[in-house]
Amino acid sequence: MIEKVPNLVAVYAFESVSASPMIQSITSKLQIPYIQTNWRQSNSYLGSDTALNFYPDFDLLATGLAKLIESLQWQSFVVLYENFEGFLKLQEVLKLQKYDEKNHRNNIVLKKLDFDGDIRTTLKQVKQSGEKRIVLDCEVDHIMEVLKQAKKVGILSFAHSYFLSSLDAHILDLEALNAEANITTVRIMNPEEENFRNIVQDWKFTQSLSNRQLDLGFYQIKTEPMLVHESIILLINAINDIHRSENITFNSISCKSNEKFNYGPRIVSYINSHFKSPKSDISSSFDSTGRRTNFVLYLIEGNRDKMIATWNALGPDNVNFVRTAEESYKKRVETLQMGIQIIASRIEAPYLMLKKDHDKRKDNDKFEGYVLDLMTKIAEKLDFSFKIKLVEDGSNGVYNEISQSWNGIMGEIVSERALFGIGDLTITPARETAVDFSMPFMRLGIGILLQKSKTSVSMFAFLNPLSAEVWMYTVTLYLAVSIILYFVARMAPGDWENPHPCNLNPDELENLWGISNCLWLTMGSIMNQGSDILPK
Structure with missing residues (x-):
């Protein structure tokens, strides 16, 4: 319990997941800024107006990973995860599941890695399945071990592709594996940006003032230390900014009293308005519950500086490709030439x-x-x-x-x-189900070759199957049969009918078979359609 703490301006939460809800409850009551810089299940406890988490929001991060994997156009893949936390992070990826009715199988297979046992058993199962695309989610310290075992098993070849979901995978020297597989990583920082490099140079300079040499490369910095640095800088700037406007004094805080920290909400408001992600000019990076909603995911292929796409949380439905189709083609050819x-x-x-x-x-x-x-x-x-x-x-x-x-x-x-x-x-x-086929260079079956017509289509193209003589004979016969039918109907007593059935002794009889009806009957017979009236 906090008896009395002077000059307390903020509380940082790191690895203590179980204590996080209790600490946040206290800081929320006392209006003390509560800052987190990592992704844990405790992320769900955020909700006060003085709590901030610099790590990307859980739901948005899951959506971003799913969109990036979807942009790779993988028709099927295997998901290897280490723990329940990773399983939750990939929940949106698992929603890409589709059932292949043709091959009677799901396009996503989920397998858990047991680092307490032998992970080669799981990797051999992946090999036996014939799947060449793998999503790997595990602690960054375990990634190289998994990839080394995968190489021994034989699933790190030219035909295989890996997606590493850890935001710290950029610190790994993947070239040391000497593997032909296509390995893709993702991160929220860009070590190629000038601001990032300036921060690292400042760290080295600060260490040199104490006669210490900091041998730290741009790609050796994990996500959380950078987020801690940015949050501390913003916290200091917020206090200095408030101090410039008024002579601030920090009151002592005690859990036993109802007294609250005077500047908590103002400090949080300052951080929220001044912490901006790359490629964004909005004035707020956190939502009302303190979750970070403004960040960019960078998709990196192979070497650490080969960016191929970005995903922005402010436009979650789109993936912006940096590499052109020609560059992607060139990359695959270079791998083929190895x-x-x-x-x-x-x-x-x-x-x-x-x-x-x-x-x-x-x-x-x-x-x-x-x-x-x-x-x-x-x-x-x-x-x-x-x-x-x-x-x-x-x-x-x-x-x-x-x-x-x-x-x-x-x-x-x-x-x-x-x-x-x-x-x-x-x-x-x-x-x-086991391999991908190219377009076949030969097909079995009957094929018909026709010369391509060089003339335009005519309205009377239907006359082409028969010669002009045949059509003349057909028309002549059609007219002759119709005329003969006309005279026969005139001579046949049965075709003369009483126009008024109620009059038993009519003065005149009528004959339906005029020349038009005779022509219609003959045409119906030729077309095999019949007619409404027939001769008796």
């Missing part, structure tokens, strides 16, 4: 055949056929090296339900012993 790529195939004429003197040749020179010609042209265009590898069983690939594995070309791709396979592969639903 080494000799293995291409799985099998002997099947005319796709791939052995030369007559193949026993005297080496590597790709032993082969000939469409597969070699196609791969040679692709390699020349993209400037990479490849080596054709024949599958031992000579099969395209069949799934074994017992061993839950593929053989043949499919097995080489799924097990990542080959970058991709090429040959007379038939696209089936089962194979599509």
